[in-house]
Amino acid sequence: MTDLHIPELSLVVLVGASGSGKSTFAREHFAPYETISSDVCRGLVAGDENDQSATKDAFEVLHFIAGKRLAAGRLTVVDATSVQHQARKALVELARAHDVLPVAIVLDLPESVSLARNAERADRDFGAHVVKRQKDQLRRSLRGLTKEGFRAVHVLTSVEEVEAASIVRDKLLNDRRDEHGPFDVIGDVHGCRAELEALLDRLGYVVVRDDDGRPVDASHPDGRRAVFVGDLVDRGPDSPGVLRLVMGMVGRGHALCVPGNHENKLVRALDGRHVQVSHGLEETLAQLESETPEFRAEVRAFCDGLVAHLVLDDGRLVVAHAGLKEAYHGRASGRVRSFALYGDSTGETDEFGLPVRYPWANDYRGRAMVLYGHTPTPDLEWVNNTLCLDTGVVFGGRLSALRYPEKETVQVDAERVWYEPVKPLHAPAGDGSRARADDQLDVTDVLGRRVVETAHHGRVTINEENAAGALEVMSRFALHPRWLPYLPPTMAPPATSTRADLLEHPDEAFAAFTAVGVHDLVCEEKHMGSRGVVLVCRSDAVAAERFGATDGETGAAWTRTGRSFFDRATTESFLAGLRGAVGAAGLWDELTSDWVLLDTEILPWSAKAGDLLRDQYAAVGTAARHGLPAAAAGLETAVARGIDVGDLLARTRARSANADGFTAAYRRYCWPTDGLDGIAVAPFQVLATQGRTHHERDHLWHLAIADRLVAAAPGLVRETRRLRVDTHDPASVAAGVEWWESLTAAGGEGMVVKPLANLTRAERGLVQPGIKVRGREYLRIIYGPDYTEPAHLARLRDRNLGHKRSLALREYALGLESLERLARGEPLWRVHEPVFAVLALESERVDPRL
């Protein structure tokens, strides 16, 4: 057997004359869809595999399919003769365009073999001269294949060799996905050996020294490993010392290392190539002068052998000196290497004569965390799940490391300024009017048909037209996305009651939970306000740091569609009140957070929905209250003089009473407010705090927190009354029903029944987080004043709840997703994605009365 080595991700070009056995070879050594054959493509476009007139179109199709496969990171084999230089050149270019390595496998068999095989096939009626011409072309090509760009060239010259060949797929050098860490990723060292030793010490490594006291290795008692982002050398006081330590660590498996541009240049300098000795290279070369030639050779070999980027931990972590955009992760090409070493440049130079670097991280949308260095920055700042660890130690800044996967940073200060920077390290920050890099959302983050992966409910699909509608709402009416880490889900009502005079009753809500095995429930009073989400930060500094606030804002309060409840000034005084309550209740410390995101109801409804109440409800009320008595009066006179309109009179009187009931129902939602006067907030759930969510905690925990806020600020914060119900216990169920009856009899809106445990899964998946049971009178303002008339009720019973329930679950899962992404500190676009999706789902066509 002969092993033919090819990279795991490559474009394999089979080269050989017609009849040389390429298709058979491909069939035997590659999976069915890995091979794209030009014959098949001819068949696809022309209906005939041998229709040479279709060759041009067939190759366009072949290249298109191959491109799609390579873009997706799939090995692809091209089965065409490829004996001509032009044909191969196009394929090499295709491979490069997708940053995969091209490989050639040449079947250079004797002409007689091809001729004999073609003769056996009825459809191959072309003459021997064709095969002969192809053989000639092949022979002329053989020597130049490597020069053409093929990374590996395998030539098989006999039937026996072909039969003995076996394909071995090698992992790419950058593929270290099976290394899971934990790691300590260390920024640009630039010859600052003392600081590196101090940092390793702080990270818990034990440094090993040689007889001369020089550090030659460091290892961690827990088996952690260091990962160096490159630029070990130049500018600093002891580049050889740093190299000796890092080479030792790498050599003994205690560290990984990617090269920086400075190592790259050092190699060329050591090779005696002509390089400009600047940017600190002169110091390194001088320092290396006093080392042995062996050491210099070792350094050269080490630096030259470094792989430009590493993909680690199942693809979750990528390390490259200057960072790496997602399309280049795990790829291999000249431009991938160049990006990893030098970054993306706009081609311009700035006022200091340094190249203007393109902020690729602002556009980064990948799932892998990218850690890098290269550009000295005064502070560590996460941008879209990427972090630059170069904090300019050699310029008197700090040497930084990030613990992975913990995401903790560890830093040591420079002992001194070792090298004067061309550009001041502490360049003036922006004027504050510009959003953080992370805040820049792209329209492609939200537009079009999208699928959002949720942890709790699988994939949720957003249709294009719903996204289009949400874009308008989000852009024109909602708060800025940085203030909207969450939108609450819609909530389903229970199955329609079987009772004659009701549409909704607690029995059906209890039954729905019992049916999925959830017995321990909590009923919460449904406040007569509007759903409100409130983000309270401990200070404006926290708001600026964590949420990118400007102008001293300290949080936000928003509606189900993301609109601010109040104007800016009122919002701030509202937040000040809540902040006081959170502080007085001791929650900052208890929740170990400087901000808290609360799910609440904000009252009265008229504060937010004044227009709706006036234009819709009050208008209907006044029209009904004036029209109906006038009609009743006329009917009474007619009845009095013996006209037969008694039934009509009775109906009209009943409607008049309904209209009064309707009016009474909406009036309960109206009370005057002036600024914050008259506004109350009833929190009922802690959605998220720094680094964590709370939907695994039961509702009693949440309500206890709410009660403490009430106690701290009784004027502003309102209690959510609640009753625990155990559906195993008939008495408890009866008490629940009675409670609802008393709430609604007193004019209340109703209650929400929730699984006590909060987030609950049952056999068939996620359980509804709550079911709202609304009161009979309240429903007049939803279903119309006369809905209680038997004829109406009969018709209304036939309401379709399926879509509403499904929507409620999807929105719930999206809400949880955004909270979890927020808690994990994911970039804004990731948090925004499910939030936007909730808004988009809200434009799905569902009966709005449910």
Next chain:
Amino acid sequence: MSPVYLTLTSTAPGATDLGFLLHKHPEKAQRFEVSAGVAHVFYPEATDERCTVALLLEVDPVSLVRGRRHGGDAFALGQYVNDRPYAATSMLAVALAKVFRTAMGGRCDARPELVDQPLPLDVRVPVVPTSGGPDLVRELFAPLGWTVTASPLPLDETIPTWGDSRYVDLRLTGTMRLADALTHLYVLLPVLDSAKHYWVSTDEVDKLVRAAGDWLPTHPARELITQRYLAHQRDLVTTAAARLSEVDEVPVEDAPEERPRPLVALRRQAVLDALRAAGAARVVDLGCGEGALLRELVAHPEFTEVLGVDVSARALEVAERRLGLDRMPDSQRARLRLLQSSLTYRDERLEGYDAVVLMEVVEHLDPERLPALESTVFMHARPRTVIVTTPNVEHNVRFEGLAAGAMRHRDHRFEWTRAEFAAWAGGVGERTGYTAAFLPVGEDDPEVGPPTQMAVFTRLEGATA
């Protein structure tokens, strides 16, 4: 079903003759199926001195929701809870026409001599929705010879701060032919409401001419009545105007008398001029709305590429229809592209154009979003020229009918003075490397400046954002 109510009283001698005229017996109650539900006719009073007929329409709410295909959104709560079952609207007008068709047509076979007899009449409609208040009610009915009492109904008497509702309790008294009184109600009730419950079709023109041909041509509010009745359907209005003029033999003016050019047209012209002056060929109209500016841009071949962008998918659909994209010649069509985008998000598709126009757009953004606009337009799209127009709030005092302190449009988040606009534009220019020149649009009032202000930003060569 819920009722809508109207009464009509005659105090003529032999008042019960009303029964003959209406073809409805005063001693009987009758019911009629109509499209909106059931109409009941009965007489609360029927004496020789005084006879009152009542029309009570029981509206079927199901029929209302069914009618949703004619405009309206079935998935908005307003479909289910609304005033239609209680207020005198086009549904009552339709019922009136159906139940009293013969009377309205001026026929009375039993007593033909009654038809042309003016009667002392008293009409009461307790709940009439009006878009225009009691004044409009008087404006519409008084010229026809009615004495009008229109008392506004409070929105909610327990919440006085809410003020009056859009309903009036309407009482009309006057002496006139019954047929005329009925056609007045038939035409004018829906006009008052100005929210027809069904789709307006060309049939409506016929109905209007048939019903109001006698009196509409001389009515001082003729234009308003025609427009509202036909629900602002432009071409129908033109047809109706032409046909009314046939009846009336008053020629329709072909060209309206020379009026000052409306501000919108001036603004478009100013933008076109500025684009030409900047030599822009590839232009983005950001916030193109329904495409008024796009129409002009594609009409001028020097604009070789026109991109209309709006955040509202619906506005873009309307633009597509209005511009007749599907019928546009290929050469013109190829120059125009529409796409949905938002200033909140960065969009690569907006990059690489000569000019971006923001015509009456910035004032629709919350001030907090202006930095996002700055970033999207001036830093990322970064065309050579950016043209911004926005209202000059100082000029608002010159608009009659605009309350002091009120903004020109409900959705305006702010309106700037000239100084405020200049300060914003100057700041943007400084941060992003543009210079701004300011130009007036409309008459430049010496005291309060022009109604619209325009800034033309030019990118400074070599500057980076």
